[in-house]
Amino acid sequence: MSPLPSAPGLDPKSQWQRFCSLLWHNSDLGFWLDVSRMGLDSGVLASLKPGFDKAFAAMAALEGGSIANADEQRQVGHYWLRSPELAPDAASGDHIRVEVDRLEAFGRDVLSGAITNGAGERFTDVLWIGIGGSGLGPLLMIRALQDPGAGLPFHFFDNVDPDGMRRTLASLGARLKTTLVIVVSKSGGTPEPHIGMLQARRAVESHGGNWSTQAVAVTMLGSRLDQEAAQGSWLARFDMFDWVGGRTSITSAVGLLPGVLIGSDIREFLAGAAAMDAATRVPELMNNPAALLAAAWFHAGDGKGQRDMVVLPYRDRLEVFSRYLQQLVMESLGKKLDRDGLEVHQGIAVYGNKGSTDQHAYVQQLRDGIDNFFVTFIEVLEDPGDIPPLEGENPGDFLDGFLQGTRSALTEEGRFNLSITLQRLNAHSLGALIALFERAVGLYGELVNVNAYHQPGVEAGKKAAAALLDLQSNLEQVMADQREHTLLDLQQKMGLESPEPLYWILRHLCANRRHIDAR
Structure with missing residues (x-):
């Protein structure tokens, strides 16, 4: 890490101690969080302690099964998905375990050819139909975790753009007959996936496919989609739960089914999320990375979201992560009213793409323009071993140099920035990264007294x-x-x-x- 900038009247040793106190590291997870450049000091942290004490208690109640989404009278249980033993009743915990087993077995059988399209032909592709979190979560899983040649190629209907549908269907062509079509709708009545399903079915059948042996539903038990799939004898149905929102559904069938179909290890993905959940359950601000993250957001935006969150992951495989965070953060925190009915207009705007490519697009303004943001750098230490240095130049070294250089340039201008470092990027660390932000969003929502789990x-x-x-x-x-x-x-x-x-x-x-x- 680059050294802390000097500050007049501040002893270098005290600077280093402050840096160390604001650097969270977990060697088992291979994970670092550095918020030392976000303007946090002992006074700020002390002022936030009462709010965090309440937030920790609220999160513990949420995980214990309280009605956390009071507006819709719903529990909020995405944390149970990776730790079924925490579910408030044994039946829910067993249901989660059974679904994971079913998902894993289904994916294994599709990839091995034990499950075919009904005509004895192996599946060649997947057409995924889902909107919002039901599209962004799977897209993140695939972009981040799918290795070349592994599993099945994915195609998406994540919009009702007829031109997008036309292009996707044209790219599949005759392979529509051997395409597994997965329709995702929690309520079963959302118009966008229903429209996509109708178009997909027409295309599959026009190419000689058999819809009932190619279609899979991911929805709540008893929903309109669930009933249609049952009546039509679809190939498979997988459950979504009333207590899981779309933007936090990636550790449900919404993310796990794509994971198994690309040949990724979903057990490791769930384990990484569970490990980060445990780390972020610690009720101490300085020893809880999600709390430190939420504190940094709160301080940077004066508790009112007055600074945008710019997300810069320095890996192509995390390019979709900023889009994923847009929904997670903005749909959760962007609220007109707080829980007391007061008009507060809360929220944190999120944008970004990837470094170092996109630092050429807007780092100029980040360094020299309006100071209305904070940057979240995300780096991965380990490079793939099959891209060697050529002519003495190592791509990974340059990528790291660009990150550190940009970070230093912003710090020199007094621009807020924080860094998240992963030892390596795999299913386990991706699960941990997602869980970190999920908990930070929940804690921040408590700090500003908004319902982070509805979307009026x-x-x-x-x-x-x-x-x-x-x-x-x-x-x-x-x-x-x-x-x-x-x-x-x-x-x-x-x-x-x-x-x-x-x-x-x-x-x-x-x-x-x-x-x-x-x-």
Whole structure:
């Protein structure tokens, strides 16, 4: 690590002691967290202690099975997924264990060819249909853990963009007949995965495939999707749990099923998450890495999210991690109201990509521009052994040099930054990294008194979209008389305060030749 910058009137020895106190290290995990460059000092940490004492108690109650998501009257149990013995009742713990066993056996049999497409042909590809955390979690697993040639190649419907669907289906072509299609929807009623499922089924069957022997559902027991899969005799169904939110579902079937289908060790992934859970369960601020992380966020943003979180992982395999954290952090903490009903507009904006590529895109502003952020560097110490130095130049050395150089340049300008270091990147360390941020988000939510486990803004957007689709249906009925209509005429007939939504709908219909003349 580069040395701490000198500070006037501060003895170098005391600087080093402060640095050591703000460096958390766990040799068993091969994990370091350095928050020494986030402006934390003894006064700041002392002021945060009462808040953290309450936060630790709240997290212990959450893990014990209390109703942590009061708005929806739900427990919050993603921590039980990697430690079933902590589930508040034996039946839930057994259910978790059974699901992991089933997932592992299913993935093993698909990869070995024991499970085929019904025509005796081995599966060649996976088409994953999921939105939000049900898409980002699997994408992170695949990008971070899949080795070349291992497991099955994955393709995604993670949007309702018809052009994206067209391109994905075209890339599969005749292999749609040997493609395993996995549909993920916790409630079973989310429109996006349902629309994707309909398009996938049409494409599979048009290429001679058999939907029932190629389709897999990941959903809650008894949901609309679960019932459809049961009635249609789908190949397999795997359970999601009411007490696991989409953004924290990566250690459920949502992340484990992709893990087994790429040949990764999901037991190690779960073990890494469980080990970090244990480390972040310690009720002492200075000895808890998630608490140190949350304290750094709180101090940097004055407890109001006044600084953005810039995530810079210095490995291509972690390129998706910043997108994953966007949902985890922003959906959890971005809230208008606190638990007391006060208007607080909390949240931390998250953006980033990867170093060193993308430091050329925005490090100039990070160093010299507006000071409204803090950087999270993520490094991996061990390089792959099959990329040798050539002409005396080692790629890993340059990558590390760029990270340390950028870190020093930001520190020289007084810009907040923290560093997370992994000894190596594998299933175990990825599980630990995810668990660290999950706990930090939970603790920070307690510090600022928001419900980190609901998403009223997302639900409001879904309701608004549904209302506009209903409006479009009504508009098409009004225009079915084949007469010319003006916007004003349509507005009056439909009793709208403004013609604007009609204009937007008509513009889309006209662009796709689905219109009756309107002026």
